[in-house]
Amino acid sequence: MRKGIVPLAVFIVLVVFLGIGLTLKPRELPSPLIDKPLPAFSLPQLSEPQKALSARDMLGKVWMLNVWASWCVACRIEHPVLVELSRTDPSILIYGLNYKDKRDDALKWLARGGNPYRASLSDTQGLVGIDLGVYGVPETFIIDKQGVIRHKQIGPITPEVLQDTILPLMRKLGA
Amino acid sequence: MRKYFLWLVLCCAALNMGRLAAQEAPTLAKDPALEARMMGIAQELRCLVCQNETIAASQADLAVDLREQIREKLQQGETPAEIRKFMVDRYGEFVLYKPRLSSRTLLLWGGPFVLLLVGLGVLWRTVRQQPPEPEAPMTAQDEEHARELLGIAKERE
Numbered sequence: 518m519r520k521g522i523v524p525l526a527v528f529i530v531l532v533v534f535l536g537i538g539l540t541l542k543p544r545e546l547p548s549p550l551i552d553k554p555l556p557a558f559s560l561p562q563l564s565e566p567q568k569a570l571s572a573r574d575m576l577g578k579v580w581m582l583n584v585w586a587s588w589c590v591a592c593r594i595e596h597p598v599l600v601e602l603s604r605t606d607p608s609i610l611i612y613g614l615n616y617k618d619k620r621d622d623a624l625k626w627l628a629r630g631g632n633p634y635r636a637s638l639s640d641t642q643g644l645v646g647i648d649l650g651v652y653g654v655p656e657t658f659i660i661d662k663q664g665v666i667r668h669k670q671i672g673p674i675t676p677e678v679l680q681d682t683i684l685p686l687m688r689k690l691g692a
Numbered sequence: 693m694r695k696y697f698l699w700l701v702l703c704c705a706a707l708n709m710g711r712l713a714a715q716e717a718p719t720l721a722k723d724p725a726l727e728a729r730m731m732g733i734a735q736e737l738r739c740l741v742c743q744n745e746t747i748a749a750s751q752a753d754l755a756v757d758l759r760e761q762i763r764e765k766l767q768q769g770e771t772p773a774e775i776r777k778f779m780v781d782r783y784g785e786f787v788l789y790k791p792r793l794s795s796r797t798l799l800l801w802g803g804p805f806v807l808l809l810v811g812l813g814v815l816w817r818t819v820r821q822q823p824p825e826p827e828a829p830m831t832a833q834d835e836e837h838a839r840e841l842l843g844i845a846k847e848r849e
Contacts, residue, residue: 543743549784617753643757650782652740652754 548650548669555582555664556648563615563623563637570612570638572664579692580610581683582658583634583674584646586618587626589654595673596630602679603633609684609692613637616646616654659683661690730762733772737779738787746789 550556559571583599585592603611613634615623620639627637640646649658659668668686670678734748734755741752747759758779765775779787791797830838 546740546784546786549781643754647757647761647782650784652783 544653545671546652548666550650550658550666551669553666555658555660555666556645558638558645558648560614560638560640560645563613563620563627563639566620566639570636575612575660576664577662578610579662579687579690580612580660581687582612582614582660584614584616584649584651584654584656584658585637586616586654587622588618589616591673592655593630594675595655596633598674598676598679599633600631606684609687610635614640614645614649614651616640616651617643657683659686659690726763726766729766729772730759733762733766733775734759736789737776738789740783740787 555572555575557572559569562568562570583595585596599611602609611633613636615637617640620641623637623639627634638645643651649656653671655673657670657674658666659670661667667690668683670683674683731748735746737747737758739745739747739750739752739755739758741754742750745752745755747755747762761778762775765778770778776788785791785797791800793801
């Protein structure tokens with residue numbers, strides 16, 4: 518009887534570890550930028566390239582920075598959710614970071630699917646994306662009044678994520 | 693040997709300067725020494741798009757961009773350690789294929805040694821638990837029996 522206990526214990530430990538391994542999501546990495554100030558940037562706006570928008574312009578506001586691109590497939594799932602949000606609750610500030618995209622393609626994409634963004638910033642080289650640690654579009658950052666990143670959503674915002682995580686957080690921060 | 697190497701480096705640098713003067717900024721990718729240094733750093737960094745590939749090996753768009761970043765930073769005179777910090781600041785410890793020793797990675801670094809110790813412990817116990825059993829000396833009866841059996845075996849041959 519006692520002989521069987523050790524292999525059984527090893528087996529159980531193994532099953533527990535494998536079980537934990539199965540529930541991990543290796544695509545969703547914890548961002549080191551959480552609770553850090555938004556990296557400084559100044560980028561031309563997509564609709565009016567002569568106008569720039571910088572990180573400092575946004576101080577004092579609770580806002581959402583959504584990284585998107587016309588070539589991004591998962592963005593198609595997310596886009597209607599954001600369009601709907603911009604219609605039902607205009608007090609939520611949604612800004613876009615148009616990541617490594619062609620301006621014409623991006624404008625066409627917004628014309629077709631609707632534009633939920635107060636403004637989109639053109640990051641054609643993807644350099645601001647690198648500073649933000651973007652590795653899989655779409656990604657969304659929630660930034661507080663002090664300009665600190667409070668949350669990062671990796672992958673598309675679903676209605677559930679929006680209602681359960683993002684909106685409660687933004688309301689708590691004072692949006 | 694070292695002197696020779698230094699001359700070689702100086703010559704390369706001089707050649708490059710000539711090139712810079714002759715034509716407009718050649719792309720750095722064409723500088724093999726820089727390319728080699730860049731690849732050396734990129735080989736220790738994980739690509740976040742295809743997570744089992746290094747930034748050196750990956751064809752993902754992001755990896756191409758990050759290789760360019762490393763090139764630019766090397767050209768600006770940043771050290772490999774500074775470049776690694778740049779990556780960790782943005783993508784987290786996960787980008788390092790060789791994680792730094794910290795309280796969070798202690799199990800990762802120490803785990804194999806703990807397992808080795810456990811293995812040695814088990815080995816030690818197993819070896820100690822089986823002392824060679826002293827064989828009882830053969831009695832006269834046993835010897836008689838053995839001889840009998842051998843005799844039978846001989847007869848059968």
